[in-house]
Amino acid sequence: DTAVSQTPKYLVTQMGNDKSIKCEQNLGHDTMYWYKQDSKKFLKIMFSYNNKELIINETVPNRFSPKSPDKAHLNLHINSLELGDSAVYFCASSPQPGHYGYTFGSGTRLTVV
Amino acid sequence: AQSVTQLDSQVPVFEEAPVELRCNYSSSVSVYLFWYVQYPNQGLQLLLKYLSGSTLVKGINGFEAEFNKSQTSFHLRKPSVHISDTAEYFCAASFNAGKSTFGDGTTLTVKP
Numbered sequence: 001d002t003a004v005s006q007t008p009k010y011l012v013t014q015m016g017n018d019k020s021i022k023c024e025q026n027l028g029h030d031t032m033y034w035y036k037q038d039s040k041k042f043l044k045i046m047f048s049y050n051n052k053e054l055i056i057n058e059t060v061p062n063r064f065s066p067k068s069p070d071k072a073h074l075n076l077h078i079n080s081l082e083l084g085d086s087a088v089y090f091c092a093s094s095p096q097p098g099h100y101g102y103t104f105g106s107g108t109r110l111t112v113v
Numbered sequence: 114a115q116s117v118t119q120l121d122s123q124v125p126v127f128e129e130a131p132v133e134l135r136c137n138y139s140s141s142v143s144v145y146l147f148w149y150v151q152y153p154n155q156g157l158q159l160l161l162k163y164l165s166g167s168t169l170v171k172g173i174n175g176f177e178a179e180f181n182k183s184q185t186s187f188h189l190r191k192p193s194v195h196i197s198d199t200a201e202y203f204c205a206a207s208f209n210a211g212k213s214t215f216g217d218g219t220t221l222t223v224k225p
Contacts, residue, residue, distance in 0.1 A: 004156075033212070041151075041201055043215040056212050090156055098207050099145045099164060104156035 003027050006091050006105035013081055014113055021076045021108045023091030031055075031097050032074040034066060037088040037107070049074055050097050081112045115140045115208040119216035127224050128196055134189040134219045136204030145207040146187040148178055151218075152200045160202075163187060174198070199223045 004025045013019050025032065033056075034046040048056035049068040063079045074091060088109050092102040120135040138144055145164050149157040161172025168180040178189045187204060204216040 041218045043157075043203065043218075045212050045214075048212060092157075098212075101147050101149075101159040101162050102157070102213065104149075104158070106156045107154075 004091055004093055004103050004105040006108050010109050012111045015081055017081050018079045021089055023074045025072055025093040029093040029095050030071055031094045033092045034076050035090045083112050086110055086112045117204055117206045117214050117216040119204050119219050121219050123220045125222045126194055129193050131192050132194050134202050136187045138185050138206045140208050142208055147205040148189050149203045150200050194223045196223050
């Protein structure tokens with residue numbers, strides 16, 4: 001039973017389209033995150049939710065909108081996709097914010113053509 | 114500014130040799146430190162963490178790391194590597210509640 005699951009695993013789409021990535025965790029954690037990993041494997045945090053409340057919102061274009069319907073789910077919606085959005089997006093969770101290690105999902109590889 | 118620096122972008126090593134992957138951090142506040150491993154086309158997996166207490170922490174797969182406050186380092190070590198240890202390794206730090214900052218990664222390549 002996968003602890004943090006993301007769907008889809010691969011996503012190929014055209015510029016200008018809108019797409020969503022879904023994430024679910026069954027660990028009972030309170031905190032969930034979205035990270036972006038670029039082609040050089042650099043990881044950068046995008047958003048974090050704690051018990052459905054947004055607690056981290058880094059400098060990300062407002063075309064990216066997270067949504068947490070409950071503490072087990074964190075989705076990422078992207079409007080008007082651009083070539084530069086191509087990356088691997090990772091969802092992660094932790095028991096609480098900050099001083100715990102993360103459990104990561106397997107990633108969603110987004111390719112914008 | 115608070116940051117994490119991995120000193121080596123690539124580390125090639127022969128099988129059964131020891132390895133050290135270096136990580137330094139910069140912080141004026143308390144810090145919590147982590148090492149993660151990422152195998153090709155997979156997510157990151159937590160190897161070990163330092164929160165407090167003993168400065169030598171042991172993790173999975175035979176890895177260990179030592180927290181050195183005076184040198185602001187948290188180097189990862191393994192006495193004998195296997196081919197299967199070939200992966201990307203990330204050092205991360207939590208400087209305040211809410212997020213971890215990741216280093217740029219070190220590619221460990223174990224050669225037969």
